[in-house]
Amino acid sequence: MTKVTDxxxxxxxYTGKFNDGTVFDTSKDKExxxxxxxxxxxxxxxxxxxxxxxQGESKKVTIASDKAYGERRKDMILEVPKDKFPDEISPExxxxxxLRHPEGxxxxxxxxxxxxxxxxxDANHPLAGEDLNFEIELx
Numbered sequence: 001m002t003k004v005t006d007x008x009x010x011x012x013x014y015t016g017k018f019n020d021g022t023v024f025d026t027s028k029d030k031e032x033x034x035x036x037x038x039x040x041x042x043x044x045x046x047x048x049x050x051x052x053x054x055q056g057e058s059k060k061v062t063i064a065s066d067k068a069y070g071e072r073r074k075d076m077i078l079e080v081p082k083d084k085f086p087d088e089i090s091p092e093x094x095x096x097x098x099l100r101h102p103e104g105x106x107x108x109x110x111x112x113x114x115x116x117x118x119x120x121x122d123a124n125h126p127l128a129g130e131d132l133n134f135e136i137e138l139x
Contacts, residue, residue: 004053006038010138012050017133024127032139043068049136058137065129072129078109078121091119099123 004010011032016025027033035041037050045063053059065071078099085091091111098106099121109123 002054004037004050004138006051008037010035010037010050013137013139014046015135017135019131019133024132045132046134046136049134050138053136053138055138058135060133060135063132063134065131068130068132069125069127070129072124076123076128077112078123080119080121082114082117082119085119097121 002008011034013027013032014025015023015028017023033042037047040047043063045061045067048067049059049061049063082091089097091114093111093114095111097109097111099109101107107123109121110126111119112122113120
C-alpha cells in the first residue's frame with residue numbers, strides 16, 4: 001500500500017462536525033472529494049490529516065481553527081451606511097452579498113445587523129473561529 005504524500009491525488013469521503021456533534025458538511029451520498037495533497041486546495045489541517053493515510057483507511061481528527069478557516073477577525077466586520085447600497089438591494093439580516101476587494105477579488109459577506117442607517121456586514125468565513133471534527137475515509 002502506498003502512503004499519501006505531497007503530490008498524491010486523493011479521493012476521500014468525509015463528515016465534518018462541530019464540537020457539539022452538529023454536522024456542517026459531508027460527502028456521504030455524493031461523489032468523494034478529490035484533491036491533490038500539498039496544493040492548498042483544502043484547509044491545511046485536512047491536508048495534514050490525509051498525509052500518511054493508505055487507501056481504505058479511515059480516521060477521526062480534530063482540526064483547530066488556526067489550521068482550518070482561522071480565527072474570527074474584527075477587521076472583517078464592516079459598518080456601511082445604508083445609502084451606500086445600490087438601489088436594487090434592500091438589505092436584510094442573513095442576506096449574503098459579494099464585496100469587491102480593492103485588488104479585484106470578490107469576498108462573500110453576510111448582513112448580521114441593521115441599526116438605523118447602518119448595516120453591519122461580516123466577511124469572516126462562516127466556519128472561522130471553529131474547531132472542526134472530521135471523519136475521513138481514503139477511497
